[in-house]
Amino acid sequence: MNIIVIGFGFIGRGVIEAFLRKAERIRRLDEDFRVVGVSDSRGYVYDSEGLDLKRLIGVDELSQYPSGYCRGGSAEDLIEMEGVDLMVEATPTNVVDGEPGLTFMRRALRRGIHVVTSNKGPLVVAFHELKSLAEEGGCQLLFEGTVAGAIPIFSLVRESLQGDEILRISGILNGTTNYILSRMHFEGTSFEIALKEAQERGITERDPSYDVDGIDAACKVVILANALMNRDVRFEDVERTGIRRVTQEAVSLAKRSNFAIKLVGTIDRRIEVAPKLVPINHPLCVHGTLNAVHIEADLAGEITLVGYGAGRETVSAVLNDVLTVLKSEAKKKG
Amino acid sequence: MNIIVIGFGFIGRGVIEAFLRKAERIRRLDEDFRVVGVSDSRGYVYDSEGLDLKRLIGVDELSQYPSGYCRGGSAEDLIEMEGVDLMVEATPTNVVDGEPGLTFMRRALRRGIHVVTSNKGPLVVAFHELKSLAEEGGCQLLFEGTVAGAIPIFSLVRESLQGDEILRISGILNGTTNYILSRMHFEGTSFEIALKEAQERGITERDPSYDVDGIDAACKVVILANALMNRDVRFEDVERTGIRRVTQEAVSLAKRSNFAIKLVGTIDRRIEVAPKLVPINHPLCVHGTLNAVHIEADLAGEITLVGYGAGRETVSAVLNDVLTVLKSEAKKKG
Numbered sequence: 001m002n003i004i005v006i007g008f009g010f011i012g013r014g015v016i017e018a019f020l021r022k023a024e025r026i027r028r029l030d031e032d033f034r035v036v037g038v039s040d041s042r043g044y045v046y047d048s049e050g051l052d053l054k055r056l057i058g059v060d061e062l063s064q065y066p067s068g069y070c071r072g073g074s075a076e077d078l079i080e081m082e083g084v085d086l087m088v089e090a091t092p093t094n095v096v097d098g099e100p101g102l103t104f105m106r107r108a109l110r111r112g113i114h115v116v117t118s119n120k121g122p123l124v125v126a127f128h129e130l131k132s133l134a135e136e137g138g139c140q141l142l143f144e145g146t147v148a149g150a151i152p153i154f155s156l157v158r159e160s161l162q163g164d165e166i167l168r169i170s171g172i173l174n175g176t177t178n179y180i181l182s183r184m185h186f187e188g189t190s191f192e193i194a195l196k197e198a199q200e201r202g203i204t205e206r207d208p209s210y211d212v213d214g215i216d217a218a219c220k221v222v223i224l225a226n227a228l229m230n231r232d233v234r235f236e237d238v239e240r241t242g243i244r245r246v247t248q249e250a251v252s253l254a255k256r257s258n259f260a261i262k263l264v265g266t267i268d269r270r271i272e273v274a275p276k277l278v279p280i281n282h283p284l285c286v287h288g289t290l291n292a293v294h295i296e297a298d299l300a301g302e303i304t305l306v307g308y309g310a311g312r313e314t315v316s317a318v319l320n321d322v323l324t325v326l327k328s329e330a331k332k333k334g
Numbered sequence: 335m336n337i338i339v340i341g342f343g344f345i346g347r348g349v350i351e352a353f354l355r356k357a358e359r360i361r362r363l364d365e366d367f368r369v370v371g372v373s374d375s376r377g378y379v380y381d382s383e384g385l386d387l388k389r390l391i392g393v394d395e396l397s398q399y400p401s402g403y404c405r406g407g408s409a410e411d412l413i414e415m416e417g418v419d420l421m422v423e424a425t426p427t428n429v430v431d432g433e434p435g436l437t438f439m440r441r442a443l444r445r446g447i448h449v450v451t452s453n454k455g456p457l458v459v460a461f462h463e464l465k466s467l468a469e470e471g472g473c474q475l476l477f478e479g480t481v482a483g484a485i486p487i488f489s490l491v492r493e494s495l496q497g498d499e500i501l502r503i504s505g506i507l508n509g510t511t512n513y514i515l516s517r518m519h520f521e522g523t524s525f526e527i528a529l530k531e532a533q534e535r536g537i538t539e540r541d542p543s544y545d546v547d548g549i550d551a552a553c554k555v556v557i558l559a560n561a562l563m564n565r566d567v568r569f570e571d572v573e574r575t576g577i578r579r580v581t582q583e584a585v586s587l588a589k590r591s592n593f594a595i596k597l598v599g600t601i602d603r604r605i606e607v608a609p610k611l612v613p614i615n616h617p618l619c620v621h622g623t624l625n626a627v628h629i630e631a632d633l634a635g636e637i638t639l640v641g642y643g644a645g646r647e648t649v650s651a652v653l654n655d656v657l658t659v660l661k662s663e664a665k666k667k668g
Contacts (some may be wrong), residue, residue, distance in 0.1 A: 156490055163356050283624070299647065301484055
């Protein structure tokens with residue numbers, strides 16, 4: 001298989017490193033596995049015979065790769081190359097219009113190229129359109145890395161709860177707000193101080209709105225609802241309350257009654273993201289930057305998954321999606 | 335596909351009910367899905383055209399099924415019938431010699447019949463032998479229901495952590511002891527009273543040794559180690575300490591320091607089951623009859639799964655295994 005990787009940031013690089021580290025595992029599924037192209041926002045490198053992955057992860061900038069750098073070339077050029085089978089899309093998330101990822105995904109799927117992505121934007125904006133394009137193109141669209149990082153929620157439901165109907169989902173889906181609320185719970189700090197600390201530690205951006213106003217969590221709720229509960233939910237459908245108005249008094253009061261205040265995304269009759277009281281002994285009540293997803297299913301009852309929601313662990317999810325495509329292609333060949 | 339169900343107890347019946355309830359889902363994968371035989375310890379019913387599942391779940395005893403009851407017939411007769419494709423094995427667990435399930439599984443696998451089981455015994459006694467038989471027979475051996483009931487730990491690792499190496503597993507794998515320890519933690523009762531309560535509520539047997547001496551948890555550790563970490567572990571290799579000597583004093587002391595005493599199975603350098611101090615804010619620290627499995631993987635980091643470890647939820651795991659076989663057979667046919 002010929003792979004292209006769009007985006008050479010934290011995830012793009014991490015995935016290439018994982019391809020190298022797990023080369024043996026990959027070759028057992030596909031002897032002809034090659035990364036033929038990698039792009040960033042300024043250009044791309046391409047080699048139809050396969051790029052040298054060791055050299056790739058050694059360079060700071062794509063332009064430093066020894067050969068074949070095309071300055072000004074775009075991801076779209078890579079998608080149009082002959083014989084591309086799978087695109088790993090890892091451009092930055094943009095939840096307003098999903099670009100540039102959305103355009104790349106549409107193009108790839110229309111050409112019958114499998115898409116694996118860790119980018120929420122396009123899925124929030126156009127989930128059902130992209131799923132239809134994948135179906136028409138006879139290819140897979142996998143997005144394990146978009147929600148709750150290393151927690152394999154989508155493949156779990158797809159492969160491990162095949163006979164179950166998912167009745168309800170609730171989750172702690174944003175690590176930054178969980179970090180802030182955990183500091184308020186355990187250290188008694190105010191929201192402002194906990195936020196400042198999160199900014200200093202690089203856990204959140206200088207403009208923290210995306211996290212603390214629940215925008216990120218709402219995006220994840222949209223994807224979960226569409227992918228796992230067959231809903232037709234858009235970002236505007238999520239009733240959204242962030243954590244800016246959670247006071248230390250409220251947190252302390254909750255704590256004294258054995259509750260913690262958590263930013264919880266819920267998909268039930270109502271679809272919402274809001275601060276909620278969670279009993280401290282409930283499996284969903286995880287702390288620090290951890291994420292958790294709680295599923296209620298008709299046969300399995302209640303299952304909770306806990307893990308890291310962001311960071312290098314997300315590479316596990318992207319790699320698993322790539323291996324899923326390789327495995328199903330290997331089976332087709334017999 | 336022609337299915338036989340061995341065992342008509344809680345799980346056997348539950349699985350047949352699930353086949354009925356999820357008939358549409360099943361037929362999408364296999365139009366020719368039929369349960370052709372069901373056995374209990376006294377006989378079997380058989381119909382090569384497929385049994386009437388509604389009637390089956392309506393009877394108290396297999397012998398009351400309207401036609402084809404063979405008194406004194408055995409599961410082995412069913413396995414020898416022409417055209418059987420898959421056996422659901424749900425006889426009672428026997429961890430001493432794995433019988434009668436072990437004999438049934440060996441026979442079935444030698445005939446190239448896929449095996450799905452919720453019965454720990456045969457896997458504890460002969461894991462690698464059975465896996466080899468399955469490989470030689472070109473068929474699948476799936477056993478999701480044997481460990482931690484509805485928690486899909488085996489399929490999660492197989493399908494959702496394909497690129498990961500599992501470095502360490504620890505888990506709360508026995509609901510009865512977790513119930514007892516939770517009562518001691520939250521209600522301040524003694525071990526003896528909590529045990530009596532568990533017996534009265536039907537959570538444990540009159541002879542509670544299997545649970546409280548860690549035998550059940552050790553069996554699950556054996557299966558996890560062999561299946562997920564490629565070890566060659568036997569029951570005798572597990573260092574095992576039960577919870578009989580856990581005092582209320584110890585539980586209270588732990589609680590005051592924000593720990594709970596839990597019966598934890600660990601697969602690391604040492605393979606053991608023993609009461610351990612677990613920080614109350616750790617994801618593994620679940621209460622009541624819940625089970626939890628904590629995995630450390632090289633890429634995904636730490637993932638915890640929480641769910642019900644026994645009871646009707648186990649049917650979800652067995653059904654998922656059956657659907658996994660159907661799906662892979664459907665793919666083979668193209």
